[in-house]
Amino acid sequence: MRVEVSGLTKSFGTVRAVSDLGFTVEPGSVTGFLGPNGAGKTTTLRMVLGLITPDAGSATFDGVPYAALPDPVGTVGAVLETAFHPARSGRDHLRVYCRAAGLPVSRADEVLTAVGLATAGRRRAGGYSLGMRQRLALATALLGDPPVLVLDEPANGLDPEGILWLRGFLRHLAHEEGRTVLVSSHLLSEMEQTADRVVIVGAGRLVRQGSITELRSGAQGAGTVLARTPDADRLAAVLGDAGMSADRGTDGLVTVTGATPAEVGARAFHAGVELHELRAETTGLEDLYFRLTAGQEQFAATSPTPEGAAR
């Protein structure tokens, strides 16, 4: 099932949260919805799910708006915020949902197992860690076995192991099960290894959409490579001869711009220069994301003025 967003616009008073936003979310892939804080991601997802009415534009599921879907629970599963009755077990929470949605209560145990909460599901949700609550929210979204999943910052509060699990889980839902997965985040690093495609927004507007591969090729050469060697003069000369810009720093450090670590490593190897360290300072993609969204954070940090600092 394809999700299509077109001309979506929403203001709150004088704040234009979303402006003429359009993008598509394809089945069988994970689409990362990226943007800094306040870019309008949550507002967009709420409009997609029919929770708030747009001032203009539309969001449809194979051409049908959410409000007109004959079986919304069996079409779209969403995680927007994670609020549970603290005294109720995760399992009971899911069973209540099953009854309300007309689903068999046995579905509760199936989704608990799918998200790794088979045992913890019998404990009070009030005692769950943030990561467990995220898993329970995901289980709730999966109850109706929907072809579309819309998740707002599902990685929030997950530890590194949880993030790794979520990444594999979302990719499985999309690639193996053919679902349409739209997942928001303000961190590119989180999405880089999870999403197949990204939609980047800044200040409520579309900044870029495309596959991670397209984005990466557009960002090529934007990164900085750091190499540490006991023979910095020689490495800088070798790289310079190869047309790379290489600056010698202190402590045997050479900073190279406009090259990948693989290119720098290959040149060093062929010249017989010993390397003690070789790494990308930032990926080209991160630089690109930063440039695309720079200055569009709602609470962009400003340097304190000298007077302010003195006070």
Ligand SMILES: Nc1ncnc2c1ncn2[C@@H]1O[C@H](COP(=O)(O)OP(=O)(O)OP(=O)(O)O)[C@@H](O)[C@H]1O
């Ligand atoms: N109900 C509301 N009333 C007034 N302003 C709102 C409301 N909801 C959102 N906004 C404003 O709309 C803008 C976009 O907010 P939104 O929450 O959609 O951004 P976001 O990209 O999800 O940010 P974050 O990553 O911080 O969650 C912000 O300026 C926000 O203050």
